[in-house]
Amino acid sequence: MGLSKFFLNTGEALRPVLTKIIPMKLLSKMKAGIINNATDKLSADSIEKYEAGRYKCGANIIGNIKGDNGLGQSARIMCRLLDENKEPHVIRDFFVPPGGSRSNDTYDDRFTEELPFDVNIIHVNASEFMVAYLSLGKEVWDYRYNIGYWAWELETFPEEWLPAFKLVDEVWTPSDFVTNTLKKYTDKPVITVPHCVAPQTDTVKFDRKHFNLPEDKFLFLVMYNSGSVMERKNPLAAIKAFKEAFCKDEQMKEKYKDVGLVIKISEAELSAEDEKIIGSVIEDCDNIYYMCGHMGRCEVNTLLADVDVYVSLHRSEGFGLVMAESMYVGTPVIATDWSGNTEFMNSDTACMVGYDMIELDKDYEPFKKGNVWADAHVDEAADYMRRLYEDKDFYERIAGNGQKYAREHLAYKRSADIVSERLKKIHGEN
Incomplete structure (x- = not known):
């Protein structure tokens, strides 16, 4: 078992270098071979x-x-x-x-x-x-x-x-x-x-000014880790919904000039391609704010509290911690109505977006071609965005119900x- 351990640990430690000279698929295949070989021997080394x-x-x-x-x-x-x-x-x-x-x-x-x-x-x-x-x-x-x-x-x-x-x-x-x-x-x-969840926040230390965000705009937030696979987190759908709701033409941009979208990516170094893709779809909107880099836990929690709405048009979630944390701090959530998050969210506590189940057209490691996941209805998400912005009573109801539910049902x-x-x-x- 010692030699396998050495190769695995060395390979992982050198991954940033190796991926520049060896295709990722080949590296993954080599690693899988070591793991499968060790697994086959497990009965003898029980x-x-x-x-x-x-x-x-x-x-x-x-x-x-x-x-x-x-x-x-x-x-x-x-x-x-x-x-x-x-x-x-x-x-x-x-x-x-x-x-x-x-x-x-x-x-x-x-x-x-x-x-x-x-x-x-x-x-x-x-x-x-x-x-x-x-x-x-x-x-x-x-x-x-x-x-x-x-x-x-x-x-x-x-x-x-x-x-x-x-x-x-x-x-x-x-x-x-x-x-x-x-x-x-x-x-x-x-x-x-x-x-x-019981996120700790510090809105004095980490206010909007700290994040270089405008203090006079109604802000939506999309946030994800590049290591979590962009196609699954699906930020492009949230950007598309925001544009449909507030930025379709110059007249609409003027009408909703006090509305903005924040995109926060952590571990961006894991996927430079993500940055390129997102950059290409937000360049025509001056009210979309891009944030990248590491934040401490309290800082992240406070960002969730500082914005007005959190948006997750994910294609699948095992649970959905950020959605739960947003609810806990009183920030309304717009979310895909499928997978693990539906166990603590419903139409009374969040804005649940309908979807179609679609088949993966190729591998998005570790998600394989032929599997299925949800594809949120962008037009419905856009409607929720406008309603949360324009209907204060609806906003307060969703925010209050979500916070109450999270604090009661997601307690330790x-x-x-x-x-x-x-x-x-x-x-x-x-």
Whole structure:
């Protein structure tokens, strides 16, 4: 297993260099070959089954705790869930390189290499699970009850990821949408442990002036991480809806000159092509504001509070944390009415946009040609944009209902109790 581990880690660390001389598809194929070879050998190098009493009862959280992406946020949410009910646990920071920006220091003072407990909760995507196994070592898995916390955005699961089920005793997911998909591929337990939100903001420190945004405009915001695949996040549909609502001609531009659209991309270095595409479609509008680069968590949360509306015309979401956070801070959301976000959003709490299910016409890694996802109705989104701008009563109702729902139903105690009950069952306590 050592040689495979060396090649994987070295390859990931050198990815920015390698991609300049070797096509990404070939690199992915080479990596998949190493992973598949290791998976084929797994039966001979089998994981020792869970042995109650060998380790102390509790949980080892393993994941990209410092990560500024959704995966890192997911891992930190789990830390807080275990804190909520005072479940014994430790935190081990681990990521598969390159891992994106890693500036979050919330749990830095609690990091440890020691894993004293009998349950592993591993926040590593299914696609990288074998990499984690090779990197961390078999001894981390042996005699423990191994839980993979996985998100996924489609109703079909990639065949090449199925071997990851060999490495877990059960799977936890952030939504029933993901749970129902994974249950089609395994007889092992798949449990929904919904994400929770309680975003901290600082509107004094991070006001619109801080973000170089106009203070006198009604602002819509589109935000995504390039690593999350632009075609899935679908910012172009939101830009098109904004143009249809407010910028179709010079007369309309004049009428709605106090309306603007903010586009925020994080991890933009992962896809220079994204910037080119977006730049080409916004150059004819002087009321579209482009933001790029890393922000701290509180800064991002406050941006959500500083704008007037958040827009997500996504094609699929495993959960939709940014939408939930926007609702929590009182910012109305316009969103596609499909996938994981529909479990905390409805027509009373957000502006839900209809869609058509469409087939992917080519691979958008890791999403494969032939799968299906939602394509939001742009005209409907444009209507919601105008209504939120023009109808104050409607705006206040959506904002208030969304905030109330998020604060009541996405509170940490609810999911903390799910985790505690599941751990008790694993430990044979109920």
